[in-house]
Amino acid sequence: MPPSDFQPSRFLAPRYWGTWLALGLLRSLNLFPYRWQVGIGAGLGRLLYHVGKRRRRITETNIARCFPELDVGAQKLLVKRTFRAAGIAIPETALAWWGKDADLAPLVEIEGMAHLRAALAQGKGVLLLGAHFTSLEISGRLLALHQPCQAMYRRHDNPLFEAVIKQSRETHLEGLIERRDMRRMIRSLREGKVVWYAPDQDFGTRSGVFAPFFGIQTATLVMTSKLAKVSGAPVLPFFSQHTEGNKGYRLIIRPALEDFPSGDDVADATRINAIIEEQVRKAPEQYLWLHRRFKTRPPGEPPFYEK
Numbered sequence: 001m002p003p004s005d006f007q008p009s010r011f012l013a014p015r016y017w018g019t020w021l022a023l024g025l026l027r028s029l030n031l032f033p034y035r036w037q038v039g040i041g042a043g044l045g046r047l048l049y050h051v052g053k054r055r056r057r058i059t060e061t062n063i064a065r066c067f068p069e070l071d072v073g074a075q076k077l078l079v080k081r082t083f084r085a086a087g088i089a090i091p092e093t094a095l096a097w098w099g100k101d102a103d104l105a106p107l108v109e110i111e112g113m114a115h116l117r118a119a120l121a122q123g124k125g126v127l128l129l130g131a132h133f134t135s136l137e138i139s140g141r142l143l144a145l146h147q148p149c150q151a152m153y154r155r156h157d158n159p160l161f162e163a164v165i166k167q168s169r170e171t172h173l174e175g176l177i178e179r180r181d182m183r184r185m186i187r188s189l190r191e192g193k194v195v196w197y198a199p200d201q202d203f204g205t206r207s208g209v210f211a212p213f214f215g216i217q218t219a220t221l222v223m224t225s226k227l228a229k230v231s232g233a234p235v236l237p238f239f240s241q242h243t244e245g246n247k248g249y250r251l252i253i254r255p256a257l258e259d260f261p262s263g264d265d266v267a268d269a270t271r272i273n274a275i276i277e278e279q280v281r282k283a284p285e286q287y288l289w290l291h292r293r294f295k296t297r298p299p300g301e302p303p304f305y306e307k
Contacts, residue, residue, distance in 0.1 A: 006167035011160045019160045027098055029091040034107065037091035038246045045087020049080055055290045059083070061304055062289040066214035081285035085134040088246065096138040097168035101145060108142040109243070112253035116147060116194070119234040119256050125189030127227055128196035128238035128253075131276045132288040135249060139240035140196060141172050142249055150175040150188055152197035182223065189231035196238060199224055200276055202295040210298055211269035214277055219296035220269040225261035235260055237275050241283045252279070 011020070029037055049056060059079050067075060095104065119126045128149070130136070140151050151169065153176050156162040169176055174193065177184045188195050199221040200213075211220040228235050234256035243250050254275075261268050280287045294304045 006163050011163070016160045019158060023160075023164060026090070026094045029094040030098055032091075034095075034103075035247075037095070038088055041088030041091045042084050043087065044090050045084040046080075048087055049083040052083075052290075056083070058292055058305055059289045062293060063284075065216060065294065065304065067284070078285060079289075082134075082287070082289050085242070085286045086288070086290055088242075089134040089137065092135060092138040096141040096172075097164070099141070104142060105145055107248035108145065108251060109248065110143075110146060110251045110253065112255075113146065115236055115253050115255045119236055120192070120194070122234060123192055125192050125231060125233040126194045127189060127224070127231070127233045127235045128194060129224060129235050129257075129272065129275070130196055130198040130238050131200045131279065132198050132291065133240055133283075133286050134288055135240045135242060135286065136198065136288070139249065139251060140169070142240070143196070143238075143251055144172050144174070147194060148174040149194040149196050150177055152177050152179045152185070152195070154179050182227070185227060186231050189227065189233040195233075197223075199272065200293070201291065202293055204296050209266050209269050211266055211273050213273040213293070214280075216294055217298050217301075218273065218294055220273055222265045222269060224272055225265055225268040228261050237279070239279045241279075241286050 029040060032040065056079065059082055060075070063070075063075050063078050063082070067078065070078065116126060130139075133139070140149065143149055151173055153165075153169070155178065156165055166176065175188070177188065177195065177197075179197070185195055185197075201221075202219045203221060205219050207223065208219050208221045210217040212218065213220070224235060227233065236256050237252075237254040239252045241250055241252070242248070257271075260271070262271075292305055297303060
């Protein structure tokens with residue numbers, strides 16, 4: 001897909017000046033070597049830990065609930081490491097949007113590309129099942145270096161950010177699909193495309209069911225099952241994580257799920273959550289614990305988070 005027609009002249013009003021400044025600072029991070037970017041991001045993460053009190057409380061709640069086997073000191077350390085990884089995601093975003101292919105290529109190693117090739121050979125498209133790890137933004141860009149793909153996304157409330165994000169992503173990806181546009185997703189899969197999306201967010205139970213995630217009944221989307229059923233596309237788990245010492249990234253593509261969908265939405269949602277949980281446990285600090293994953297509670301159960 002060609003890049004969207006981004007027109008900076010539409011965003012010259014004073015209300016956008018702060019956004020322009022933030023975007024300029026973000027893009028300037030690409031001027032530094034990669035190891036410096038990691039260091040800057042780690043510093044930003046430490047700053048966010050101290051000033052982002054609400055996000056810190058959410059993260060503390062999530063980690064306490066999901067890792068009750070850890071003592072208080074270990075939980076606090078994991079919270080700090082999570083913020084560090086979230087901080088590193090800031091310069092990673094600049095790399096994803098404006099970095100050069102030649103600079104990015106040496107940073108990535110891919111595990112399981114043969115699984116993707118085999119799935120594509122079926123001619124039914126491929127649905128990549130992702131999750132909200134802190135390296136989510138850059139992982140799509142890195143995958144696109146080796147395999148054209150489309151991605152689901154959520155519109156940003158700030159019109160300038162939305163225009164820049166859309167333009168940047170469409171420059172490198174084969175296409176973008178708004179997260180509610182299920183018809184477009186099905187069409188892309190039937191055209192044999194690779195479509196990537198991450199269903200691990202809480203959108204309530206109107207379009208989902210409760211299924212266990214880290215032993216907690218969690219509102220879980222059933223879209224994965226519906227898309228697989230209607231399109232016939234194989235579903236392949238797809239994750240990303242930093243390599244040892246934050247020297248780059250490992251993209252992990254697992255074999256296509258067998259006997260999926262099963263016809264039982266709760267069983268399918270439980271299976272998906274278990275797959276994501278397994279990967280999270282391998283690098284728990286790299287999961288985006290800063291969001292309210294357990295916002296929706298079963299009837300009669302008290303809320304997890306402070307308002």
